[in-house]
Amino acid sequence: MAATTGTPTAPPTSVSGVTAEQNRVIWLLLVAAFVAILNETTMNVAIPHLIRDLNITAVAAQWLTTAFMLTMAVVIPVTGFLLQRYTTRQIFITAMTLFSLGTLVAFLSPGFELLVTARVIQASGTAMMMPLLMTTLMTIVPPQHRGRMMGRVSIVMALAPAIGPTMSGVVLDSLGWHWIFGIVLPIALVSLFVGARWIRNLGETREAPIDVLSVILSAFGFGGVVFGLSQIGGGHGGSTDAGDAGATATVTLVASFAIGIVALALFGWRQVRLQRSDAALLDLRVFRSINFTLSVVQLGVMSLAFFGAITLVPLYLQNVLGRTALETGLAVLPGSLAMGLAGPLIGRIYDRRGTQILLIPGAVITSVVLWFYATVGTDTSFVLLVVAQTVLSIGLALSFTPLFTASLGSLEPRFYSYGSAVVGTVQQVAGAAGIALLVTVMSGVSAGMGGGVEGDAAGARTAFMIAAIVSLPLIVGAFLIRKPADQIEGAGVPAH
Numbered sequence: 299m300a301a302t303t304g305t306p307t308a309p310p311t312s313v314s315g316v317t318a319e320q321n322r323v324i325w326l327l328l329v330a331a332f333v334a335i336l337n338e339t340t341m342n343v344a345i346p347h348l349i350r351d352l353n354i355t356a357v358a359a360q361w362l363t364t365a366f367m368l369t370m371a372v373v374i375p376v377t378g379f380l381l382q383r384y385t386t387r388q389i390f391i392t393a394m395t396l397f398s399l400g401t402l403v404a405f406l407s408p409g410f411e412l413l414v415t416a417r418v419i420q421a422s423g424t425a426m427m428m429p430l431l432m433t434t435l436m437t438i439v440p441p442q443h444r445g446r447m448m449g450r451v452s453i454v455m456a457l458a459p460a461i462g463p464t465m466s467g468v469v470l471d472s473l474g475w476h477w478i479f480g481i482v483l484p485i486a487l488v489s490l491f492v493g494a495r496w497i498r499n500l501g502e503t504r505e506a507p508i509d510v511l512s513v514i515l516s517a518f519g520f521g522g523v524v525f526g527l528s529q530i531g532g533g534h535g536g537s538t539d540a541g542d543a544g545a546t547a548t549v550t551l552v553a554s555f556a557i558g559i560v561a562l563a564l565f566g567w568r569q570v571r572l573q574r575s576d577a578a579l580l581d582l583r584v585f586r587s588i589n590f591t592l593s594v595v596q597l598g599v600m601s602l603a604f605f606g607a608i609t610l611v612p613l614y615l616q617n618v619l620g621r622t623a624l625e626t627g628l629a630v631l632p633g634s635l636a637m638g639l640a641g642p643l644i645g646r647i648y649d650r651r652g653t654q655i656l657l658i659p660g661a662v663i664t665s666v667v668l669w670f671y672a673t674v675g676t677d678t679s680f681v682l683l684v685v686a687q688t689v690l691s692i693g694l695a696l697s698f699t700p701l702f703t704a705s706l707g708s709l710e711p712r713f714y715s716y717g718s719a720v721v722g723t724v725q726q727v728a729g730a731a732g733i734a735l736l737v738t739v740m741s742g743v744s745a746g747m748g749g750g751v752e753g754d755a756a757g758a759r760t761a762f763m764i765a766a767i768v769s770l771p772l773i774v775g776a777f778l779i780r781k782p783a784d785q786i787e788g789a790g791v792p793a794h
Contacts, residue, residue: 339462369421371524378719394490397423405479429718449645467624512579515565522558530734593705598728606732633691657776660696668766736761
């Protein structure tokens with residue numbers, strides 16, 4: 299582990315085993331990640347308003363999220379290489395500059411086309427933030443303290459989604475959609491300027507030429523798969539305009555998947571060849587660690603079930619129970635707050651007791667709540683749903699912190715950046731798959747029953763049941779993932 303560039307090695311000054319300067323860097327990265335996630339969660343609630351205000355169709359409005367997801371899917375796999383070649387400070391400034399620029403363009407956008415462009419710019423910066431944060435934590439935090447530091451990440455991942463929908467509902471009702479970006483912009487700019495002043499370089503960089511063919515294959519591979527997934531669930535809530543629309547959508551979907559799968563196969567083959575000389579864009583040797591692989595699979599299954607479910611809950615609350623956007627945002631607030639507050643405690647438990655004491659109850663709680671959601675109807679209590687969402691959030695909090703920490707902690711330090719990129723990519727693709735699958739099932743069942751409140755309720759029940767079935771392997775996986783040996787003993791050799 300390298301000392302902070304340009305400064306002498308200092309003794310730890312906190313219980314987390316990091317110096318005061320390193321601790322400041324971590325907090326700056328956490329604030330930047332918070333702003334990026336806040337931006338995304340506020341945007342989800344704004345889509346219906348944008349359809350009306352910009353006079354666009356639901357299919358067109360989908361591009362505001364599809365373009366963001368596509369950009370994330372293309373950029374995240376490249377971050378493993380970027381974090382190897384460029385310094386912490388360079389990546390942070392680049393990421394926050396892109397995000398701030400995209401937010402400014404969105405705030406000033408007069409129409410739809412420029413707003414989509416702004417979303418792409420925003421996503422380019424957002425995609426770098428979480429891998430940068432994860433890699434930095436793994437680089438500077440001693441193994442025995444990583445759980446509690448990952449607990450801070452849980453706070454960010456929980457509080458941003460808690461505040462985002464509620465803030466969005468208030469802003470949309472009072473100021474208009476432009477101010478969603480107007481409120482985020484000054485926070486982003488302050489983060490950029492403070493970070494540019496205070497962040498110093500951590501770890502080491504290496505000179506390596508970028509493989510252009512790998513970048514192209516990655517873009518077509520991950521981009522094709524995510525675009526195909528977005529097309530599966532893309533039509534919910536919109537109208538079908540013509541008889542040829544379905545056939546065109548099917549051709550687009552099949553072509554996207556075909557291109558994506560072929561490109562991914564070629565991408566993987568090329569990485570295996572390039573990693574022999576340490577020149578891979580995304581080094582796949584991370585999967586030699588069984589514990590990392592199991593953790594990533596567990597994280598992928600959880601993301602598929604979780605992101606699909608949290609997309610359905612607002613649709614169910616508004617379409618079936620008739621709740622407003624603000625009420626929907628308030629419904630998820632207690633759970634997100636509980637998840638954030640529990641993060642540091644869960645991190646400490648991980649540091650002392652390991653994975654299974656957290657993962658097993660987390661997986662059981664998550665699955666039980668999803669099975670409860672499979673029973674909802676037109677008269678389900680709103681208060682009961684708020685309680686269920688809160689319990690679900692606690693189950694997820696018990697899972698995410700140990701999975702993040704155990705997965706990356708199972709790797710050699712030189713693979714931290716690649717591992718962070720893999721974790722981010724799996725979350726992105728699995729989340730897109732979950733949203734596409736569950737929204738499509740809900741819409742299909744509802745349409746088959748003639749729509750209306752009863753049809754939407756039946757569609758929601760069926761989709762939640764699929765999420766519940768998908769969640770069952772999580773209970774098995776929870777018994778298989780273990781805490782890396784270096785995080786238990788303070789040894790220098792990661793477990794594999």
